[in-house]
Structures are given as structure tokens and as C-alpha cells.
Amino acid sequence: MNLLAASGIVSGYGDIEILHGVSLTVGAGEVVAIIGPNGCGKSTLMKTIFGLLEPTDGAVEFQDTDITGLPPHEIVRQGLSYVPQADNTFLSLTVEENLAMGAFLRADGYAEQAEMVYGLFPALEERRRARVASLSGGQRQMVAMARALMLEPKLLLLDEPTAGLAPVFVETVFAQIAHVNAQGIAVLMVEQNARKALEHSQRGYVLAGGRNRFTDASGALLANEEVANLYLGGTA
Amino acid sequence: MIALVVDGIILGSILSLGAVSLTLVYGIVRFANFAHGDLMAIGAYVAFFLVSTVFAALGVPDATFGPLSFGLPMALALPVAMAAAAGVAVAVDRLVFRPMRRRRYAPVMFVIGSLATAFALRALLSIIWGPEFHFYTQALRPALQLPFEIRIKPDQIFILAACLAMVAGLYLFLGRTRIGKALRATADNPDLARISGIDTERMMVWTWGIGAAMAATAGILLGIDSQLRPDMGWNLLLPLFAAAILGGIGNPYGALLGGMIIGIVQQVSTAFLLPTYKPAVAFVILILVLLIRPQGILGSEQRRF
Numbered sequence: 001m002n003l004l005a006a007s008g009i010v011s012g013y014g015d016i017e018i019l020h021g022v023s024l025t026v027g028a029g030e031v032v033a034i035i036g037p038n039g040c041g042k043s044t045l046m047k048t049i050f051g052l053l054e055p056t057d058g059a060v061e062f063q064d065t066d067i068t069g070l071p072p073h074e075i076v077r078q079g080l081s082y083v084p085q086a087d088n089t090f091l092s093l094t095v096e097e098n099l100a101m102g103a104f105l106r107a108d109g110y111a112e113q114a115e116m117v118y119g120l121f122p123a124l125e126e127r128r129r130a131r132v133a134s135l136s137g138g139q140r141q142m143v144a145m146a147r148a149l150m151l152e153p154k155l156l157l158l159d160e161p162t163a164g165l166a167p168v169f170v171e172t173v174f175a176q177i178a179h180v181n182a183q184g185i186a187v188l189m190v191e192q193n194a195r196k197a198l199e200h201s202q203r204g205y206v207l208a209g210g211r212n213r214f215t216d217a218s219g220a221l222l223a224n225e226e227v228a229n230l231y232l233g234g235t236a
Numbered sequence: 237m238i239a240l241v242v243d244g245i246i247l248g249s250i251l252s253l254g255a256v257s258l259t260l261v262y263g264i265v266r267f268a269n270f271a272h273g274d275l276m277a278i279g280a281y282v283a284f285f286l287v288s289t290v291f292a293a294l295g296v297p298d299a300t301f302g303p304l305s306f307g308l309p310m311a312l313a314l315p316v317a318m319a320a321a322a323g324v325a326v327a328v329d330r331l332v333f334r335p336m337r338r339r340r341y342a343p344v345m346f347v348i349g350s351l352a353t354a355f356a357l358r359a360l361l362s363i364i365w366g367p368e369f370h371f372y373t374q375a376l377r378p379a380l381q382l383p384f385e386i387r388i389k390p391d392q393i394f395i396l397a398a399c400l401a402m403v404a405g406l407y408l409f410l411g412r413t414r415i416g417k418a419l420r421a422t423a424d425n426p427d428l429a430r431i432s433g434i435d436t437e438r439m440m441v442w443t444w445g446i447g448a449a450m451a452a453t454a455g456i457l458l459g460i461d462s463q464l465r466p467d468m469g470w471n472l473l474l475p476l477f478a479a480a481i482l483g484g485i486g487n488p489y490g491a492l493l494g495g496m497i498i499g500i501v502q503q504v505s506t507a508f509l510l511p512t513y514k515p516a517v518a519f520v521i522l523i524l525v526l527l528i529r530p531q532g533i534l535g536s537e538q539r540r541f
Contacts, residue, residue, distance in 0.1 A: 050431065076433040084431065090424045093417070101421045104414070105433040147432065 002061075003028045003155050003186050004049070004080070009058035011048040018044040020210045021058065024188075026155060031177070031187045033197035033218060035231055036207035042190040043085060045207070046159045050082040051075045062155070077105060081153035085160040085190075088144035091133040095124050098132060098143050102150030110150060117146045120179055138169040145176065149185070156180060158189040162196070174200045195232050198222050206231055238386055240503045246392045248499020249399035250458050254472060255479035255491035256403050257450035263423035263486045264443040265333070267346035272451055273469030273476060274357040279321040279452020280459040280468065281361055284370055286313035303390035305377050306460060317456060318449035325448035326441055328353050334437070354470065361466040370464040395457045402453055403492055406446070410488070415442060423486065474515050475502065478522040484532025493533060497521075 004026040012018035018041045026032045034042050047053045049060050051072045060068045062078050072082070081102075090098050099117060103110035118125040121142045127135060132143050141161060148156055161177065162170045174196060181187050191197030198204050198218040206214035206227060214227055221227050258272045291309040292298070300307040332349050379387040410416040422429040422439045430436050455469060479498045483490020498518055505517045525532065 052427070052431075071435075072430040073433045073435045076431065082431050084428070087425055087428060090421045090428060092424045093421060097417055097421070100414070100417060101429070101432045101434065104418060151433065 001028065002026065003030075003063060004188065005061045006045070006049055007059055007061075009045065009048055009055050009060070011044055011053050011055040011058075013044075013053070017056070018210050019048065019055075022207065022210065022212055023058075024205050024212070024215075026186050026188050028154070029181070029184055029186050030203065031181050031189070031201040033194075033201035033204045034188070034190045034207060035194035035197055035204060036213065037231065038192075040207040041210040042207055043159055044210075046082065046084075046157055046188075046190055050080070050157060073105075076151060076153075079151070079154040080157065081148035081151060081155070082157040083144045083148045083159060083161065085163055089132045089140050089147065092131060094129055094131055095135070095143055095146075096128045098147050099150055102147035105151060113150050113152065117149050120149070120176070120183075121146050137165055138172065141165060141169070141173060142176070145180070149180065153185060155186045155188060158187060160190055160192055162191065162193050170196065195222070198232075237504070237507060238384065240507055241500060242386055242388055242392070244500030244503030245496065246395055246461060246499070247503055248496035249396045250454050250461065250495075251472070251475055251479050251499045252492045252495025253399045253402055253450055253454040253457070254476045255483070255495040256406065256488045257447040257454070258476050259480045259483070259485055259488055259491040260406070260419075260450075261443055261447035262480070264419060264439060265329075265346070266426075267343050267350065268477065269447075270347060270350040270473065271328070271354040271357060272447075273471070273473040274354045274361075275321050275325055275448045275451040275469065276455030276458065276472065277361055277464075277466065277469035278324055278357060278455070279317045279448075280455035280464050281365055281370075282317040282320040282452070283310065283313040283456045284365070284372060284459065284464055286316055287372055288370075300373075300375070303377060303380075304394055305373050305375050305391050310372065310456075310460075314453065314456060318452045321448040321452035321455075322445040324357070325444040329440060329444050334440075354473075358466050358470055365464075365466070367466060372459055372464075391460055395461055398453070398457060402450060403488075406450065406488065409446075419443060471515070474522070475499075475518040478518040478525075481522060481532055482525050484534045487532065487534050490532050490534035 002025045007023045009019050009022045010017065022041065022045055034045065036042055044053065048055050051070050054069050059066060062080055065078065067075050067078060090101060099114045100110045103113060123139060124142055124146060127139065132140055135143065162173050165173065170193065177187055177200060189197060198221055201218045204216065204218045204221045205212060206221065214221060214224065254272065254276060258269065261269050261272065287309045291312065296309050296312065298307055298309055332353060333346060336346060336349060377389055377391060379389045381387060410420055418434050419439055419442060422434060422436050426436055458468060475498050479494035480491045482497060483494030498521060501521060502514045502517050505514065
């Protein structure tokens with residue numbers, strides 16, 4: 001059964017159309033990567049799925065419920081969480097307050113889920129009273145993911161989770177994504193780091209020019225010569 | 237000189253209360269609200285209406301509290317005036333600013349909208365209560381003699397205490413409560429707040445409500461300290477902005493400090509300059525801050541203006 005199904009998404013900013021009819025699905029528990037050149041609409045797709053942009057055509061369904069055009073604070077209720085590429089933490093708040101904000105919609109408070117999330121990111125527990133502005137880039141990325149996990153989502157959307165991180169942290173982030181996925185949470189990620197993203201996912205979508213270009217199992221995409229030449233910077 | 241410093245501290249505490257609420261609103265709605273001073277005046281006049289007309293008609297005993305110049309009627313009027321100003325601010329947001337947000341107007345249009353609101357509110361006060369001065373009470377209270385030849389009226393001690401208590405209350409609210417943290421989160425990163433499930437439109441209502449209620453309190457305290465005029469709030473706008481920017485706009489701690497500095501400097505300046513130049517003093521401080529440290533005393537390097 002599909003957890004998320006986006007079909008024929010047409011979207012963009014104002015009069016500028018970026019996506020000209022993109023479709024994708026994510027199954028329960030899957031890790032799916034979206035790759036493609038700069039400006040192909042990867043981030044636009046994420047924002048449209050999450051209600052930050054309203055599509056001019058097409059539909060987004062989550063667990064067979066139409067969520068097209070709902071505001072983000074309604075979508076997050078459905079079990080879908082989003083980590084934007086930039087500005088993905090509350091810098092002036094402490095780590096713990098960031099988690100509390102992630103759990104804003106929980107009626108039962110945030111303490112219990114915070115313990116679970118600190119289990120996934122032990123480095124954060126030591127810094128729980130620290131303002132996020134004082135943390136390193138790698139730690140901030142952990143805070144961003146931790147915040148998104150506070151509502152126990154079924155699907156996590158990650159926009160460029162390794163962007164701007166030192167190479168040593170890149171592996172850590174992918175390991176953390178695998179760790180999150182092991183909890184039964186499906187992951188849909190957009191990545192500039194295409195090869196790594198395919199190595200750490202089950203299926204992949206290649207977008208180009210605002211349209212679907214290739215859709216296949218990640219291993220098959222890695223082995224596909226055309227994909228390798230065009231998007232992975234060399235032969236497989 | 238000491239007397240001027242004391243007066244400055246009292247004026248400064250009122251300015252602080254106004255500037256803290258101004259900066260709170262700015263942090264969330266992201267534009268300079270030119271109607272903030274007039275929300276202060278609305279609060280002051282609603283309290284005046286209740287104290288001078290309604291409560292007298294209802295037979296509320298008007299005995300004053302000890303050495304203070306006001307009593308039970310003012311204590312009852314304060315929460316009503318706070319609620320009234322909050323209601324006005326929320327209604328203005330619904331009628332003026334929310335439609336502008338929906339249509340994604342440029343930030344400068346919001347400022348112009350707030351300027352129009354300021355004119356409208358001030359005109360409303362003039363139409364209802366006339367352009368003349370009003371006083372909460374005609375009673376004169378003797379000043380207390382403190383050591384070091386400090387003379388201070390009991391009302392002024394109350395004003396200082398009330399302002400500090402109110403600002404402290406806001407800090408506790410912002411730091412400890414779920415809604416307070418959500419307000420800070422919305423000020424910090426509105427997109428991420430929405431993504432986290434915070435209904436930022438609801439946060440706007442909280443912000444306008446709290447900001448206007450605090451402004452109304454500042455207006456009433458100003459009325460207790462001096463007198464009521466329709467342009468009482470408008471005249472304070474410049475010192476309020478000077479205080480908020482001096483402290484680092486968007487930073488409530490800075491606004492508290494900025495308000496005190498502006499208040500004291502303005503009052504002390506009257507020893508050397510005509511009192512008519514008081515607003516100019518605030519203006520000069522504002523220009524100096526913008527030239528020397530545009531992010532304000534406690535502001536961070538990242539500017540939002």
C-alpha cells in the first residue's frame with residue numbers, strides 16, 4: 001500500500017512553473033531518494049507535498065486521504081514530517097525547546113518522545129539546555145531531524161540532509177537516516193549527493209526539467225549507464 | 237538633577253513597557269506597527285470612560301488605595317481596558333492585516349496600513365472624547381521624601397513596580413509556557429513553526445492580544461502619571477521606536493533597557509534644553525544608534541529590518 005502518492009503535480013512560485021506534472025509514491029517503511037540536477041524542482045516538489053506551495057494541478061494523497069492544498073500545520077497532523085534544507089532549526093531556542101515545538105500538537109506533552117529521540121541522537125541529550133545557535137552544523141542537522149520525529153511520523157521528508165556538512169558528517173547523517181528508518185519510519189529524501197543517496201535508499205526518482213526522468217530501484221539506477229553519465233558524474 | 241533622573245526612570249519604565257510590547261509584536265508580525273502608541277491611548281481612554289462614567293454610575297466606591305491617587309474603579313478598569321485594546325488590535329488584524337497577508341503584500345504596505353490605523357484610532361478618540369486634556373483624578377497627592385533628597389510620588393512607585401512586574405510576567409510567559417515558546421519559535425522561524433504544526437495565524441492573535449494589552453497598561457500608567465490626550469500615544473511613538481531599536485529590535489530584554497535609557501536621557505535633557513526638544517533627543521539617540529551600532533545594544537549581527 002502506498003503511504004504517499006503524488007500524481008501529476010504542477011507547481012512553482014507565482015507565475016513561474018517549476019514542476020510540469022511530477023508523480024511519485026512512497027510505500028510504508030521505504031527509503032526513497034529524489035535526485036536530479038540543480039533547478040529540476042526537487043525542493044519545489046517537497047514544498048508542494050508539504051503544503052508550503054499550492055499545486056496548480058495534480059493531487060497529493062497520504063494514506064489514501066487527499067491532503068492537496070492543506071496548510072502545513074494540518075498536514076503534519078496526518079503523520080508526515082518535513083525537514084527543510086535551510087533554516088531547519090529554531091536557532092534562538094534550546095535543543096529541548098526545539099523538540100517541544102516539534103511536539104507542539106501532542107496533547108500528552110513531549111517528555112516521553114523526547115527520551116526516544118535522545119536515544120536516536122545521544123549527542124543532543126548532553127546539549128539539551130544549549131541554544132541551537134551554539135551547536136555545530138552536524139549537531140544542528142540532528143536537532144532538525146529530531147524535531148521532525150517528535151510527532152512520531154510515518155513518513156519523514158528530508159530536503160538535502162547532507163547539504164553544507166563536512167564529508168565526515170555525511171556518512172553519519174546517512175547512518176542516522178537508516179537508524180530512523182529502522183524504527184519503521186519511511187523516508188523520502190532529496191539529495192544533491194546523488195550516488196550516496198541511491199546507495200542508502202531502496203528506490204529512486206530522477207527528476208529533470210520539472211518532469212520524471214527515471215524511476216527504478218536504487219541499485220538499478222546506480223547501474224544504469226545513462227543515469228550514471230548524466231547525474232552521477234561518471235560511469236557506474 | 238536627581239529629580240530628573242527619578243522622573244526619567246518613571247517615564248523610562250512606561251516606555252519600556254511600550255517598547256517591549258512593540259518589539260514583541262514586531263517579532264511575530266514582522267513590520268513596524270505605527271499604531272502601537274494609539275493602542276496605548278485606547279487603553280488609557282477606555283479606563284477613563286470606565287472610571288469617570290460607568291463605575292461612578294454603578295456606584296463602585298471610589299476610595300483610593302492608601303497614598304495612591306486611584307482605587308477600586310481603576311483596579312477594575314485596568315483588565316477591561318487591556319481586553320478592549322486587545323480586542324481592537326485583533327479586530328484590526330482581521331480587517332486590515334490578514335487580508336494583506338493573504339494577498340502577500342510587500343512589507344512596506346503593512347507599515348502604511350498600521351499608519352492608517354493609527355490615524356483612524358486617534359481620530360476616533362478625538363471624536364468621542366474631544367481634543368482636550370482629561371485627568372483620571374483631580375486629587376493631588378504629596379510626594380514622599382526619601383533619603384538623598386529624592387522626592388517621588390506614591391503613584392510613581394506603583395508605575396515602576398507595575399511595569400517591572402508586567403515585563404517579568406511576559407518573560408515568564410515566553411520562557412515557560414507552551415504558547416509562549418511557540419510565540420518565540422514563530423518569531424525565530426515562521427516557516428519552520430508552521431511545518432512543526434504551529435498555527436501561525438493563531439500566534440498572530442496571541443501576539444496582538446498580549447501586545448495591545450501591555451500597551452494599554454502603559455497608556456493607563458502614563459495617564460496616571462500625567463494626563464490623557466488623544467495624541468498621547470502618537471507622541472510616544474518615536475521614543476518607543478528609539479527604545480526598541482536602541483535595545484535591538486525584536487529583543488525584549490533590549491527594549492526594556494532601551495526604554496530606561498531613552499526615558500532618563502529625555503528627562504535629564506530638560507536641564508539643558510527646552511522640554512519641547514524632548515522628542516528630538518530620542519531622535520538624536522536613534523540616529524546615533526543607527527550610525528554606530530545598527531543592530532542595537534543587545535541585538536545580534538543578523539538584522540531583520
